[in-house]
Amino acid sequence: MTCVVWSCPGTRPGSWSSCSRRPSQSATVGSCLPNLLWGPLMHSQALANGHDSVVTVGGLQSNHCRATAVCAKLLGLEPHVVLLVKDQMLQEDPGLSGNLLPMRLSGATLHLCPASAYRAAGGDLAAADHLNEEVAEQLRRRGRDPYVIPVGGTTPLGTWGYLNAVEEFQQQLTELEDPIDHILVPCGSGGTFAGLAVGFHLAQLDGDARRCRLHGVNIQHHPAAYHELIRREAAGLGCSSWAPVTLVDGSGAGYAVAGEAELRFLMDVAGAGVILDHTYAGKALYHFCDYAKVHPERFRDSHILFWHTGGLFGLYTQAERLQKMLPAEQLQVYNS
Ligand SMILES: Cc1ncc(COP(=O)(O)O)c(C=O)c1O
Numbered sequence: 261m262t263c264v265v266w267s268c269p270g271t272r273p274g275s276w277s278s279c280s281r282r283p284s285q286s287a288t289v290g291s292c293l294p295n296l297l298w299g300p301l302m303h304s305q306a307l308a309n310g311h312d313s314v315v316t317v318g319g320l321q322s323n324h325c326r327a328t329a330v331c332a333k334l335l336g337l338e339p340h341v342v343l344l345v346k347d348q349m350l351q352e353d354p355g356l357s358g359n360l361l362p363m364r365l366s367g368a369t370l371h372l373c374p375a376s377a378y379r380a381a382g383g384d385l386a387a388a389d390h391l392n393e394e395v396a397e398q399l400r401r402r403g404r405d406p407y408v409i410p411v412g413g414t415t416p417l418g419t420w421g422y423l424n425a426v427e428e429f430q431q432q433l434t435e436l437e438d439p440i441d442h443i444l445v446p447c448g449s450g451g452t453f454a455g456l457a458v459g460f461h462l463a464q465l466d467g468d469a470r471r472c473r474l475h476g477v478n479i480q481h482h483p484a485a486y487h488e489l490i491r492r493e494a495a496g497l498g499c500s501s502w503a504p505v506t507l508v509d510g511s512g513a514g515y516a517v518a519g520e521a522e523l524r525f526l527m528d529v530a531g532a533g534v535i536l537d538h539t540y541a542g543k544a545l546y547h548f549c550d551y552a553k554v555h556p557e558r559f560r561d562s563h564i565l566f567w568h569t570g571g572l573f574g575l576y577t578q579a580e581r582l583q584k585m586l587p588a589e590q591l592q593v594y595n596s
Pocket residue numbers: 291292293294322323324412446447448449450451452453540541569570571572
């Protein structure tokens with residue numbers, strides 16, 4: 261991972277840092293930090309156990325499904341993705357926008373699943389996993405042997421990926437001039453948040469000497485769901501405690517829905533050299549900044565690390581809206 265110090269628009273210069281995977285390491289599967297951290301572990305297990313295919317689940321523009329599909333293909337496993345779509349889109353070809361382009365180029369089979377079935381199953385993480393398991397069962401009936409990856413790759417094995425990330429991050433902390441006081445990360449399926457909460461505790465980053473507070477910003481689901489998830493993931497690794505965490509509500513107008521203000525914010529941050537997507541990283545940072553404005557005393561004079569989780573492909577679905585916000589003078593015609 262690389263860690264850079266930057267200034268979030270509207271805040272004190274130098275008070276923010278951001279860490280993300282080096283672009284070279286994500287070149288094959290594209291950006292989706294959660295998947296890059298645990299992907300190799302799960303795909304290795306799939307190969308070691310002799311599976312011939314991989315099946316996972318997510319939204320239509322899921323970074324997780326895209327990265328899983330490309331990674332599976334790279335390793336000779338047949339990729340299947342269960343994509344939750346609006347009921348009225350079920351009979352349409354979903355096209356090639358955003359994540360769908362690399363996902364479909366990789367040859368993944370898309371199992372389009374109506375949102376009504378997802379809602380009927382409970383509309384939560386367990387519902388997505390239930391639909392995923394149903395497709396896996398259909399594949400088994402057709403003679404395939406799929407390795408089933410739950411939504412977001414959130415399992416105790418996946419959590420190991422985050423423990424590795426924390427180890428890498430700990431090394432980087434020693435190279436920073438200022439200590440980090442707060443770390444914030446987007447929460448989708450919650451695996452990243454849970455993994456970091458357990459990892460920070462094991463690495464004693466939540467200890468008195470070098471205390472940093474972990475904040476998760478939920479961009480879907482209810483904040484309470486993530487506390488239970490941390491408990492479960494920690495228990496799966498035999499841990500009974502984890503770093504203290506805060507949850508900030510960043511669900512806004514709904515999953516992957518970005519309002520005008522959120523897009524404007526993305527553009528401002530991009531102007532600082534940090535490109536964020538509108539579903540995860542950008543939305544989380546936008547809502548966290550709102551939260552920090554309401555509680556300035558908690559963040560005054562602190563250094564905040566934004567754990568950038570990638571997700572750029574999805575932003576292409578917003579190209580038309582973003583184009584309208586760009587300044588006309590950006591385009592200059594060459595004049596000799
Ligand atoms: C770009 C990006 N950031 C953050 C997340 C959220 O990670 P998690 O599902 O581990 O909460 C995802 C999930 O797919 C993602 O694609």
